[in-house]
Amino acid sequence: MNSSISGANSGTTQTLMGGGGTEAARRGGVSAAAFIGAAEAPLGTITGFPAAFELSSLTGSQITPEESARIARAERFELQAVARSILPGHRIRGCLLYRQHGAATVQVRRSRASGLAYYAGLQTCGRGAICPLCGAKIAEHNRGEIQTALDVWRGRAGVPALITFTLPHYRSQRLVHNVKALLSAYSDLTRNRPYRRLCEVAGLQHYIRSIEVTWGRRNGFHPHLHVLGFFGSGFGAVGLPERLPLLWLAELYRQGVEIANPDDVLERGIRFQLGFSAGAEYLSKVSRAWGLAEEVAKANRKKARGDHFSPMQLLAHVRDATLPEAADVYREYAEASHGLHFLQWSRGMRAALGLTEEKSDEEIAAGVDQHDVVLASLTPEEWRAVRAGGWQARVRLVELADFDEDAAIAYVAHLVEHFRQVSDVVR
Numbered sequence: 282m283n284s285s286i287s288g289a290n291s292g293t294t295q296t297l298m299g300g301g302g303t304e305a306a307r308r309g310g311v312s313a314a315a316f317i318g319a320a321e322a323p324l325g326t327i328t329g330f331p332a333a334f335e336l337s338s339l340t341g342s343q344i345t346p347e348e349s350a351r352i353a354r355a356e357r358f359e360l361q362a363v364a365r366s367i368l369p370g371h372r373i374r375g376c377l378l379y380r381q382h383g384a385a386t387v388q389v390r391r392s393r394a395s396g397l398a399y400y401a402g403l404q405t406c407g408r409g410a411i412c413p414l415c416g417a418k419i420a421e422h423n424r425g426e427i428q429t430a431l432d433v434w435r436g437r438a439g440v441p442a443l444i445t446f447t448l449p450h451y452r453s454q455r456l457v458h459n460v461k462a463l464l465s466a467y468s469d470l471t472r473n474r475p476y477r478r479l480c481e482v483a484g485l486q487h488y489i490r491s492i493e494v495t496w497g498r499r500n501g502f503h504p505h506l507h508v509l510g511f512f513g514s515g516f517g518a519v520g521l522p523e524r525l526p527l528l529w530l531a532e533l534y535r536q537g538v539e540i541a542n543p544d545d546v547l548e549r550g551i552r553f554q555l556g557f558s559a560g561a562e563y564l565s566k567v568s569r570a571w572g573l574a575e576e577v578a579k580a581n582r583k584k585a586r587g588d589h590f591s592p593m594q595l596l597a598h599v600r601d602a603t604l605p606e607a608a609d610v611y612r613e614y615a616e617a618s619h620g621l622h623f624l625q626w627s628r629g630m631r632a633a634l635g636l637t638e639e640k641s642d643e644e645i646a647a648g649v650d651q652h653d654v655v656l657a658s659l660t661p662e663e664w665r666a667v668r669a670g671g672w673q674a675r676v677r678l679v680e681l682a683d684f685d686e687d688a689a690i691a692y693v694a695h696l697v698e699h700f701r702q703v704s705d706v707v708r
């Protein structure tokens with residue numbers, strides 16, 4: 282049977298301590314590229330540049346980060362509508378569409394952080410793994426916190442390492458089983474005495490663990506774990522990277538995981554990268570899932586590239602009808618990801634690094650910075666008219682508000698008028 286443990290490369294690749302190493306080492310070596318695939322590529326190499334390049338060649342100028350963020354925001358509204366259409370009855374159905382209970386108005390605000398307009402006073406689903414709009418907001422929040430943690434760690438002369446755990450996966454496997462096997466193997470490994478001893482010797486003090494899921498036509502779902510380890514300044518490089526692949530293989534055997542080729546697991550089951558460049562790569566992984574600004578997700582409009590698709594890319598393929606299985610795959614992903622903790626901080630880590638208490642995904646998705654300026658307050662009637670215009674109207678309204686709130690208000694008046702006329706005709 283064909284198996285693949287794509288997404289990780291040789292077990293012991295290391296970059297220089299804190300120094301970043303070579304570009305090839307940072308990406309996990311030349312051989313890794315073949316296993317990584319489009320969805321796994323470091324930020325900007327595959328998904329990012331083509332769209333930016335095309336757009337900039339159209340306009341004859343370099344696309345600005347703000348414009349790129351605007352494009353990504355529009356795409357998230359569009360893909361959320363796609364997700365809603367293939368997940369009827371899911372919590373996503375009311376997300377950023379219906380007013381929050383008790384909210385008298387829907388506000389258009391301008392974010393101090395990004396400079397872009399957004400909606401407040403609407404319901405949010407908080408399902409970061411499923412919803413492009415909540416997902417991007419949660420990813421942005423997490424990225425900020427992880428960056429802070431890395432900055433603190435740098436100040437303490439510590440060193441981070443990114444360890445990716447992956448297991449053989451087959452096209453016939455259901456994601457719900459796959460992901461369970463992966464989490465159970467990892468959790469049992471962390472209780473295993475030789476592993477704990479290695480971590481202790483290496484100076485592991487804290488870690489953040491996250492789940493990433495991609496899908497490929499050849500080998501189906503590929504869930505993998507990224508563990509960002511925070512090691513003390515005297516990192517004992519000898520031991521952990523070298524022995525981890527074997528410990529992982531042993532753990533997979535203990536779990537009864539089907540292993541067609543143990544050498545494959547030893548070579549690619551674990552990917553170990555040391556240094557702040559690895560920390561930066563982890564941040565890009567957190568951001569990538571939902572196409573934050575610099576990703577310019579428009580690249581997805583192209584034909585299916587490579588054989589690894591992120592959830593966001595799957596939605597883009599549903600929209601473009603470029604991958605017949607995409608909708609079913611997305612539905613399975615949505616079902617299997619229910620209740621999973623996509624990001625977990627090790628116990629005591631946040632307090633030790635001076636971070637505030639952890640917020641739930643729902644809180645992050647619903648959060649509004651009270652210092653952000655209110656550009657417009659829409660009455661329920663006005664919002665109904667905007668809503669009737671579909672995702673396109675919701676995007677156009679924030680895009681107008683980005684530049685000129687008066688134009689945004691005039692646009693709302695136009696929508697209300699249009700909505701009245703249409704309602705009259707229906708009546």
Ligand SMILES: [Zn+2]
Pocket residue numbers: 373376377405406407408412413414415416
């Ligand atoms: Zn949502």
